[in-house]
Amino acid sequence: MSESGYIEGENVAIEYRSAEGQYEKLPGLAAELVERKVAVIVATGGTDPAKAAKAATATIPIVFGSAADPLRAGIVASLNQPGGNITGVSFLGSALEAKRLGLLNEIVPGPAAIGVLVNPGYPDGNRELREAQEAAGAINRQTISVRAETETEIDSAFASLAEEGAGAVLVTSDALFVGRRAQLVALAARYKLPAMYVQREFAEAGGLISYAADFADGYRQIGVYAGKILKGAKPADLPVLQPTKFELVINLKTANALGITISHNLLVLADEVIE
Numbered sequence: 001m002s003e004s005g006y007i008e009g010e011n012v013a014i015e016y017r018s019a020e021g022q023y024e025k026l027p028g029l030a031a032e033l034v035e036r037k038v039a040v041i042v043a044t045g046g047t048d049p050a051k052a053a054k055a056a057t058a059t060i061p062i063v064f065g066s067a068a069d070p071l072r073a074g075i076v077a078s079l080n081q082p083g084g085n086i087t088g089v090s091f092l093g094s095a096l097e098a099k100r101l102g103l104l105n106e107i108v109p110g111p112a113a114i115g116v117l118v119n120p121g122y123p124d125g126n127r128e129l130r131e132a133q134e135a136a137g138a139i140n141r142q143t144i145s146v147r148a149e150t151e152t153e154i155d156s157a158f159a160s161l162a163e164e165g166a167g168a169v170l171v172t173s174d175a176l177f178v179g180r181r182a183q184l185v186a187l188a189a190r191y192k193l194p195a196m197y198v199q200r201e202f203a204e205a206g207g208l209i210s211y212a213a214d215f216a217d218g219y220r221q222i223g224v225y226a227g228k229i230l231k232g233a234k235p236a237d238l239p240v241l242q243p244t245k246f247e248l249v250i251n252l253k254t255a256n257a258l259g260i261t262i263s264h265n266l267l268v269l270a271d272e273v274i275e
Contacts, residue, residue, distance in 0.1 A: 003220075004227025012230070019049070020179075023121075026052035034060060040229045042222060043088075046122070046175040047073040054086055061229045064088030065222050067173040067198070068124040070240055079240040087235040089221050090242050091213045096198075097128050097172060098135035100211050103248070104168050104196040105139055107209065107260060112167025113142040115193070117157055117184075119174040120147045128172040149176060151183065158187040168194040171202070181205050194258055203249040203274060208258065213243035247271040 006012040015036060017029040030052040033041055040061045043049035050064035054075065062085055064075060070090050076082035079090070104114060116132045118125045129145055136143045144166050146157035161169055171177055171184055178199055185206045188195040197203065197210040221241050229235060251274040255262050267273055 001223040001227045001230075003224055004231060006227050006230060019045075023048045027055065030056035040226050042226055044219070044222065047075060048175075050075050050086070050088065054084075058085060060085065061235045062086040062088070063222055063225045063229065063235070065091065065218060067091045067175075068122070069127070072124065072127070076240055079242070081236065082238070082240055083236050085235050087225060087238040087240055089218045089225075090240055091215065091218050092243055096211065096213075096246075097131040097170065100196045100198075101132050101135045101170055102139070103209065103211055103266075104170055104194070105136075105141060106266060107255075107262065108168040108194045110167055111141075112165060113144045115144045115146060115157075115161040115164075115166035115169035117154075117169060117171045117177070118145060118147050119149045119172070119176050121149045122172075122174040122176070125172070125174070132170055132172070151180065154180060154183060155187065158191055158193070161193065162191040166193060168196070170196045171198060173198045178202075181207070189254075189257070192258060194255075194260055200247060200249045200272070203251045203254075203272075206251060206254055208251055208254045208260070210247075210249045212247065214245035214247050217245050218243055249274065 008014050015038060019025040019029060026048055034057045041053045042063050043053040044065035047066045047068045050066055053062045065088055070076050114136060116129055118129050133143050144161060144164050146160055148154040148157040181202050182205060194208050197207045199212050199215060200210050203210045225238055248270045249272045250262055250270045253275060
């Protein structure tokens, strides 16, 4: 927002609300912001915050940030002409599972199945799973799908993957999993499962590898849009943006702990190698 001349505490005030993973709180939080008569609502962390904001107001401008497909989720009618009072940034997280699985297969080749962890409550969950399965089929690799949306279910999912002999695990895109990244990274280490994640924060927390859009740049774009709207732009006239920057982060320390050798070619491709 600073690019538009807005500095928090000087010429703009920001009201923060967080459901902390409890999606049922979102409608109430959105209603609070509407009651405050805010000038613009920024809704990030998946499609649920955007849906809650959209349901709460048809007049206050909304800027969303989501990894799920905003068209499939019903947030906007068109990427180029979103219409109504909402626009934002689509991080394409749910459209990258085939790429992630291919990278994971390169790191951990062999006949062992690849586990795919999906949140059944995530709007693009089935699409993610289908994309991963199709990508695995193309390279003659089996998958084991597990679903989880609570701390206990995540524990059970990893135990199940280890019991069924999975050779690696793909953690699909979902705000819930991002919030549980410490648990996921710890479980992958406990069961010695090489894991592919959806944001660099996982690799920074000790996860093996992540591949995703540059979220920092995406959130900058969200701020730019919020600033434009404060200056009078209408959301309907601002096309939904998609990322042009993607980043591959590899944690070499974790690879060494797992006894995995990362190829020179892949290390060269990486945007960051954590040692």
